[in-house]
Amino acid sequence: MHHSWFKGDFSPANETKVFINDLGLLRGYGLFDYFRTYNLKPFQWDWYWERYERSAKLLRIPNPITKEEAFEVVTKLIAMQGVQDCAIRFLLTGGYSTDSVTSPEPNLLIVSEELHPSKEADYEHGIKVITHEYVRDLPTIKSIDYKHYMILQQDLREQNASDVLFVKNGEISELSRSNVFLINGKKLITPNENILEGITRKTVLELAKADFEIELRAVTLMELLAAEEVFTTSTTKRVLPISKVDEHIIGSGKIGAKTQALLDKINALVEAW
Amino acid sequence: MHHSWFKGDFSPANETKVFINDLGLLRGYGLFDYFRTYNLKPFQWDWYWERYERSAKLLRIPNPITKEEAFEVVTKLIAMQGVQDCAIRFLLTGGYSTDSVTSPEPNLLIVSEELHPSKEADYEHGIKVITHEYVRDLPTIKSIDYKHYMILQQDLREQNASDVLFVKNGEISELSRSNVFLINGKKLITPNENILEGITRKTVLELAKADFEIELRAVTLMELLAAEEVFTTSTTKRVLPISKVDEHIIGSGKIGAKTQALLDKINALVEAW
Numbered sequence: 106m107h108h109s110w111f112k113g114d115f116s117p118a119n120e121t122k123v124f125i126n127d128l129g130l131l132r133g134y135g136l137f138d139y140f141r142t143y144n145l146k147p148f149q150w151d152w153y154w155e156r157y158e159r160s161a162k163l164l165r166i167p168n169p170i171t172k173e174e175a176f177e178v179v180t181k182l183i184a185m186q187g188v189q190d191c192a193i194r195f196l197l198t199g200g201y202s203t204d205s206v207t208s209p210e211p212n213l214l215i216v217s218e219e220l221h222p223s224k225e226a227d228y229e230h231g232i233k234v235i236t237h238e239y240v241r242d243l244p245t246i247k248s249i250d251y252k253h254y255m256i257l258q259q260d261l262r263e264q265n266a267s268d269v270l271f272v273k274n275g276e277i278s279e280l281s282r283s284n285v286f287l288i289n290g291k292k293l294i295t296p297n298e299n300i301l302e303g304i305t306r307k308t309v310l311e312l313a314k315a316d317f318e319i320e321l322r323a324v325t326l327m328e329l330l331a332a333e334e335v336f337t338t339s340t341t342k343r344v345l346p347i348s349k350v351d352e353h354i355i356g357s358g359k360i361g362a363k364t365q366a367l368l369d370k371i372n373a374l375v376e377a378w
Numbered sequence: 379m380h381h382s383w384f385k386g387d388f389s390p391a392n393e394t395k396v397f398i399n400d401l402g403l404l405r406g407y408g409l410f411d412y413f414r415t416y417n418l419k420p421f422q423w424d425w426y427w428e429r430y431e432r433s434a435k436l437l438r439i440p441n442p443i444t445k446e447e448a449f450e451v452v453t454k455l456i457a458m459q460g461v462q463d464c465a466i467r468f469l470l471t472g473g474y475s476t477d478s479v480t481s482p483e484p485n486l487l488i489v490s491e492e493l494h495p496s497k498e499a500d501y502e503h504g505i506k507v508i509t510h511e512y513v514r515d516l517p518t519i520k521s522i523d524y525k526h527y528m529i530l531q532q533d534l535r536e537q538n539a540s541d542v543l544f545v546k547n548g549e550i551s552e553l554s555r556s557n558v559f560l561i562n563g564k565k566l567i568t569p570n571e572n573i574l575e576g577i578t579r580k581t582v583l584e585l586a587k588a589d590f591e592i593e594l595r596a597v598t599l600m601e602l603l604a605a606e607e608v609f610t611t612s613t614t615k616r617v618l619p620i621s622k623v624d625e626h627i628i629g630s631g632k633i634g635a636k637t638q639a640l641l642d643k644i645n646a647l648v649e650a651w
Contacts, residue, residue: 109398122395123403125382125487130396130469132524133406165529196403199528204494206531214398221477242515243525250523251405252516255472256438258479 108185109216110178115185118216128199128208135198135249136160140304141220141340142190143378145183148340150176152304157195160247166197166211175215182217192218192341196249223342228368230359231348232267232337234280235260236326240273244299254281268337270350272326273299283339285347287324287332288317288363294328297321305338305371312370326350334361336368343375344368381458382489383451388458391489401472401481408471408522409433413577414493414613415463416651418456421613423449425577430468433520439470439484448488455490465491465614469522496615501641503632504621505540505610507553508533509599513546517572527554541610543623545599546572556612558620560597560605561636566590567605569597578611578644585643599623607634609641616648617641 107118129135138157141148154172161168170178179193194216200208223232239253257269268280278299279285284306287294293313295306310319329335335347335355344367346360360368380391402408411430414421427445434441443451452466467489473481496505512526530542541553551572552558557579560567566586568579583592602608608620608628617640619633633641 111398119397119399121398123398124392125384125394125396125469125489126392127403128528130400130402130408130471131410131522132528133408133522134525134528135403135406137404164525165532196398198403206528216398242523248525249404249406250515250525252407252437252521252523255401255405255407255479259438 106186107191107217107219108182109214110182111212111214115181118218121214121216123212123214124201126201126203126205127212128202128205129196129212129249130198131202131205132199133248133250134164134166135196136164136166136247137197137249138195138247139192139340141192142183143375145188145190146378147179147183147193148375148378149304149308150179152307156247156302156304157197159245161197163243163246164248166199168197169211169213178215182215186217190220192220194218221341223345227267227345228360231346231355233265233349234268234270234337234347235264235266236272236351237269238273239271240278240299241271241301244278244301247301251281275325275327277324277326277329280337280339283337283342283345285329285335285337287329288334288336288361289332291316291318292320293317294320294322294324294332296324298323303338303340305340305343308374309338309344309367309371312374313367316366330355332356334364336364343371379459380464380490380492381455382487383455384485384487388454391491394487394489396485396487397474399474399476399478400485401475401478402469402485402522403471404475404478405472406521406523407437407439408469409437409439409520410470410522411468411520412465412613414465415456416648418461418463419651420452420456420466421648421651422577422581423452425580429520429575429577430470432518434470436516436519437521439472441470442484442486451488455488459490463493465493467491494614496618500540500618501633504619504628506538506622507541507543507610507620508537508539509545509624510542511546512544513551513572514544514574517551517574520574524554548598548600550597550599550602553610556610556615556618558602558608558610560602561590561607561609561634562605564589564591565593567593567595567597567601570594571596576611576613578613578616581647582611582617582640582644585647586640589639603628605629607637609637616644
């Protein structure tokens with residue numbers, strides 16, 4: 106059973122509540138981070154913690170917990186939920202406010218959640234994404250601001266698409282909750298600005314070093330549409346091929362050999378975690 | 379005592395809670411509206427309701443209540459809080475979600491709150507605002523996204539400023555939670571794009587028709603700094619003079635005669651509401 110940790114107490118996740126004067130709810134003033142376990146051990150904990158701390162600093166919400174205390178909470182939440190792997194969410198908001206602006210202290214919630222893995226077929230055939238003219242506001246911060254993605258839910262359903270690719274003035278940045286990579290020959294290319302620096306992105310860049318020339322730079326949509334292979338990376342997706350962008354077929358229209366090799370590499374890494 | 383209405387139940391506002399899987403909290407997927415009473419009657423109810431409905435439509439969150447039902451709730455909340463004037467907040471979020479994205483139904487909360495009026499001295503001397511390079515994301519929607527304003531709280535305190543004026547590429551749009559007007563001779567000028575169309579803005583435009591030539595158009599920061607008088611309008615501020623923008627003094631450095639005349643007009647309107 107999944108539990109939450111909030112203000113020092115553990116309780117069942119589906120019974121945990123916050124007062125309505127929380128600044129996350131009233132003012133969208135909040136950030137989160139999200140990682141998963143493999144073999145019941147948090148994957149890349151050091152990197153996720155570092156990013157959580159950086160988001161808090163950039164959004165100017167004081168982080169109320171040390172890394173050691175947080176790790177103890179995480180360990181306990183994993184043990185409480187049972188023997189399956191799970192996700193862990195940190196949610197840090199501006200806290201409770203009596204005037205809708207100021208607050209004496211932030212609210213930090215840590216909660217274990219069920220995993221929502223991608224479909225097996227998607228790893229073979231790739232997913233379809235639709236483009237949307239937008240670049241995330243304060244993109245280096247993992248803020249809770251997903252309103253553009255949420256507004257587009259209906260378009261995604263109507264167009265049988267799995268996700269949104271953000272494009273601004275012809276340059277791509279990222280998907281709603283994951284990074285994007287191109288492969289051309291020996292080159293592995295991914296945007297390096299206006300993005301959230303994903304932990305899986307960082308992991309894949311490490312794994313790819315030996316076999317690819319890596320280019321971190323601005324990438325146009327035209328370049329992406331003409332790429333041999335395209336894939337996306339995230340905590341839950343690992344390495345997931347993209348086979349269609351709007352109505353354009355990418356490469357062979359299914360997972361490419363080099364994307365498959367990177368997927369195999371990360372699968373081997375997480376299995377041995 | 380202030381109360382909330384949530385899912386059909388009335389309860390004390392300071393005891394009302396939401397589950398942590400609300401999409402407002404997890405994904406910043408929410409909007410609100412906010413109005414006040416004068417003589418215990420909701421001010422410009424029809425206009426506020428219309429804006430709330432428009433925000434919901436644009437953010438694609440289904441509005442779960444009719445105007446008549448909402449008015450009944452508002453009337454009851456006003457009666458429950460006593461004999462003083464109060465504010466009423468509508469907060470509409472994407473609702474509870476088991477996968478952090480989809481939800482069977484939205485969450486609507488209606489709550490009465492204490493008013494936080496501006497200081498009397500500010501109406502005489504005017505307020506200081508600081509400029510910030512930004513234009514609100516989806517500005518015509520009253521979404522809960524105030525992260526830029528929240529991040530700037532420390533700057534506001536350090537610079538003894540009351541609010542933030544958003545400027546993008548030399549053009550002004552609005553303050554964090556209010557509209558901005560310039561007066562030059564017989565001209566009353568206010569931006570008409572990239573703004574939330576304030577109900578007090580609309581009220582002031584009505585009141586000013588007889589005495590001013592009204593210009594609704596793009597306005598540069600240079601033009602604002604050189605204006606004879608500048609003021610801001612909002613539900614709680616009504617007409618509040620701005621006497622300083624960063625380190626520039628506006629006009630005489632205190633409330634101007636024409637701003638005072640508009641303030642007198644709106645004060646007369648609300649007193650007789």
